[in-house]
Amino acid sequence: MSTTDWLKPLQHILNCPVHLVTKSLADWHDLIKDADAVWLGDKTASSIPAEGARAEKAGKTSIVIASADASVELIEIDKPSLQTSEKELISWTLQLNREPVTEKAGTAQSETERSALKLSEWIQKQLESDEPAYSLPDHLTTGSRLFNEMIPFLLVTEQTNTKQGTYAELEKLLRSFLSDDVLLIPLKSQEWLIWGSASLLRDEDAEAFEEQEDESLEDSLASIGSGLHEMLASEWIGECHLAVAYPAVPAKGMVETTILLRETLNLGRKFHVGTNIHLPWMLQLERLLNAIPETQRTKYLEQSLKRADFFVESEMLSTIETFFALDCNVSETAKKLYIHRNTLLYRLDKLKQETGLDVRQFRDAVLVKIILLLYKVTKRN
Template sequence: MSTTDWLTPLQHILNCQVRFITFSLSDWKGLVQQADTSWAYDDNRDKISEGNRAANNGKTWIVVKVSGNAVETLEIDGELKQAEAELITWTLQWNQAQQQLAPKPSTLSESESFALKLSEWIQQQLESEEPSYSIPDHLTAGGKLFAEMIPFLLVTEYTNGKQASYPELEKLLRSFLAEDILLIPLKNQEWLIWGPVSLLKEADSEFMEDEDEETVEDSLTSICHGLHEMLASEWIGECHLAVAHPVCPAKGIVETTVLLRETINLGRKFHVGTSIHLPWMLQLERLLNAIPEVQRSRYLEHALKRTELFVEAEMLATLETFFSLDCNVSETAKKLYIHRNTLLYRLDKLKQETGLDVRQFRDAVLVKIILLLYKVTKRN
């Protein structure tokens, strides 16, 4: 049984937040040295193994797995009772022992074996203080990765407890995208997918009848929506998907992985309920996220002192629709099924109470910022 299978049940049992955190070996040793209390298997503190524990400042960390320079741990908010900590430690050690005794899995396919080696190299670069951004020659698949490809990042939820295998997901992707794809498993529930650039031409052909010229971003968005719909219905259910502009994997796989991870994190943080995340649509969110939380909260508090009208359900829905339609009054009224004058009345009311007219670019930007900050603050 995988440790991830019982993460959610464990949170319910302990009645506190439990999450996976990965440390480097040096960071873990530093944490143990500074900890209020720590426990090492067989009292050998120089050896890091499954079940080792450290507690400090109201948090407890328990080692789940040691892989190379990475120490994967459970981070538990709150101090555990002695019996709870020992039970979790015993479970991890028993799980590790069972895995070692279990028969070895059947021989991996050539593509999966290569993907695992590439995944290990990517993880090492992401955790390194001085990462290499170019894939070493022995991992370039005979030069195949020097051609531009379309990168996607898939993060699954596994709400139904089902987990697909590498061959299963690879088969689905090849049937939807193309035979020439590259699937790389990263962390648990996270997959890096590379598809051929020819997909853009196929997407463009679907819009040949449209008078407006299709942009690269439009084509990527269309592909991403289609892929998400297929995965959600045919594979595993709820999932998050991000896509970026085509890039040469051999030169940009590490930077692209960082970008796509950031894109999904920003999308989930600022746009709850959205499953498709596009980096070119999250520029403002990226900027706001870089501002210290204290300053963000202070600005929002100041803005909401003037009126709570911003966050009333009707006004919130009106403004979000208005912004999603590029501040077009007529289209917004149609989308909301209200008369144009009704929409103008709501916008005038907002202007009277706040002094901000969202039909003016400067004021629209300020209101958009307030709404984004409100979403994050409300969730926290």
């Protein structure tokens, strides 16, 4: 009997939600470290949990149904009133079926997925180390593929559970969009490191190339990221965030690239709520502001907003953001906002009267940009 065959009956018997999820081994160890109660069965000294092992936290019980070298399959039972006898019965049943379940989990994984999980485990160790190794060890760089320059992406999904077979499904979708030369690495739950072929940046059609010859590397990467996000959001995972970075050689830059992409995604979600595609070259000012202690940022913002509440009125906020997005071009901003040029100039003059800052002047434009970024973070917090 497959997992999905008994999952619904179990949910019916317990009369509560039961979800099937896949976590990395690192995530499992984080879970049991922070859990309110833990039962590890006969593998208490092993890093790989036994079938039936349990971790309980905040009314949710997670029980292992299968484990491999770098991943753990669990059922999550969202029922605070779940009795101890019920938990023990589920664990005991999973232990009885230990051999078939483990065998099935092992055969379900492709060679590509097993290699990806080994890469994931190595990356996690380096990220947690005080002295990380930045180059992949030889046993993880079979063939020459990882020594070719590739485009890195970091995908973070919003859904709270992952269904069985997700790796294969996602890999298939990525191959259809990015070509067959794709490397997919699961990191923490809901987080995926993706490497696509650098050939995506080369347009084989001569006519199309001539039309886009002025397109920069950054524009090309942003375009690829936008298309990939649209495909994933509509065909696979729904709400998600995607960070894209400059091409790099995976064998030499796996750890550094992961760190950069995580920082980029975190900064984008922090300073630009509502944006789903995050680019490191577009977040340089945000990176600088994020390095300033929060107390100082808050103090500066309070001082500024005492005379500049006018910034955050919806109409003015939209006007300023559009003005900045179009490089402070008055004519283009008026067109984008569907207003007369004189109407735009009136709004900018009114902003100057209210705040003393003229966004048509470089110095004042920088100050207003900083104030708006800090306001968004403070308002959300």
